[in-house]
Amino acid sequence: MLIVFHGENASSFSPGFAGLLDVDAKIAVLPDELSSEADRRTYAAADVIVGTKYSGTLPTPAKLSLFHVPGAGYDAVDLEALPASAAVCNCFGHEQAIAEYVMAALLARHVPLADADSRLRQGDWRYWAGAAERVHDELAGRTIGLLGFGHIGKAIATRAKAFEMTVHVANRSPVVASPLLDRSFLLNDLGGFWESADFIVVSVPLTDGTAGIVGAEAFKAMKPSAVVFNVGRGPTIDEAALYEALTAGRIAGAVIDTWYQYPKPGENGVLPSRLPFHELTNVVMTPHMSGWTHGTIRRRQKTIADNILRGVRGEPLVNVVRQRA
Incomplete structure (x- = not known):
């Protein structure tokens, strides 16, 4: 053989x-x-x-x-x-690794370890317990919306529940009731889903039906404090709509691991989009690494x-x- x-x-x-x-x-x-x-x-x-x-x-x-x-x-x-x-x-x-990536990115936004360390090395006690103006955030009680509930979505839901988060799911087919889920939507009825979540994680596969499924109307419906993650395929989020939502402050931020253009073998210095996402401060950019362990x-x-x-x-x-x- x-x-x-x-x-x-x-x-x-x-x-x-x-x-x-x-x-x-x-x-x-x-x-x-x-x-x-x-x-x-x-x-x-x-x-x-x-x-x-x-x-x-x-x-x-x-x-x-x-x-x-x-x-x-x-x-x-x-x-x-x-x-x-x-x-x-x-x-x-890959779902274990991707779920850890998502949780790491969520925790990095809420538990400012790196900033606290950097400040304290200079004698700055910015996050010291005991004063209301020095508190930081937590994940417990926040709502995570999972667009897609396959292997990745289920792995993220399991970990999110361990952090006492509320879990909403939007899926192509009806989702069986589970202790992991608090609410579910179908892909043809996403209006309530977009507005319900603090964080939206996109993990649907790229098909004719999912290309651009997260577009301008979706971003308009989201909370201004929402953060969008893409660990599925880049084009499931409309490229121009995402850039506009970030630059206009329509959403608070994004964590993007899957992109719109990739280097060919041996090619270097390729940016992941035709739009200047790399100039934005409210997006975390990673090179399609979330599942690679x-x-x-x-x-x-x-x-x-x-x-x-x-x-x-x-x-x-x-x-x-x-x-x-």
């Missing part, structure tokens, strides 16, 4: 991968751009491909039985172009390896995006 890890992202999952398999397999790691004939031949010969993208411009892997995305999003995979013989699967395992890699490696072994044994695969013909 030939297993190909295609591209920089996928190659992160290759170290130690052979040790998770109990079958004879050859592992090849290929670059994003298949510029040599040897690389293109190897790709075309693959039985299994681990990769984040596929299109008709890539060699056709005629023997392919499994195309495994090493993440949740498969919007860069042209399912119609892949051989019908191949099942397509994705994997999660050692734990995420380990969990995803196990999912991919388990699916390969399931295929060998003729067992049903998990996280199937498209069944093989």
Whole structure:
């Protein structure tokens, strides 16, 4: 069996991968751009491909039985172009890391450790307990709105409840009542959702129905004190509407991890938007890092390896995006 890890992202999952398999397999790691004939031949010969993208411009892997995305999003995979013989699967395992990212960003806004440390080193006791003008905020009692209630939303809700927060959810399908939730909305009835939350976390996948789902009308409905997080896909929040809401002070701030433009392999100095978000002081910008941890890699490696072994044994695969013909 030939297993190909295609591209920089996928190659992160290759170290130690052979040790998770109990079958004879050859592992090849290929670059994003298949510029040599040897690389293109190897790709075309693959039985299994681990990769984040596929299109008709890539060699056709005629023997392919499994195309495994090493993440949740498969919007860069042209399912119609892949051989019908191949099942397509994705994997999660990033929800723990992303939930920690969200909680870290929330806590950073409410518990000013870094500022208190910096001030006290200069003899400034700005946050000293005992005077009303020196208090800082807390998360307990605040409302977090989760736009999307999949793996990520559920992980965030669990942690938010541990901090005694109120949890509102907006989801494509009705959400089963749960001790984690205080109120739920459907995606076709979001007016009340926008205005109900102090923090709104966007984690819906990018589809025709979710592109720009957070737009100008949504920002108008939000509290002026609201803070918006994006840990899903950049274009689920309208780029121009977000910039305008931040520059006009329509919302208090944003924490954005997923963006509108990304560097190509080997490209440096690329800003994440055509608009100057980097000049704003009310946005925290991170480079699509929220789910990228050692734990995420380990969990995803196990999912991919388990699916390969399931295929060998003729067992049903998990996280199937498209069944093989």
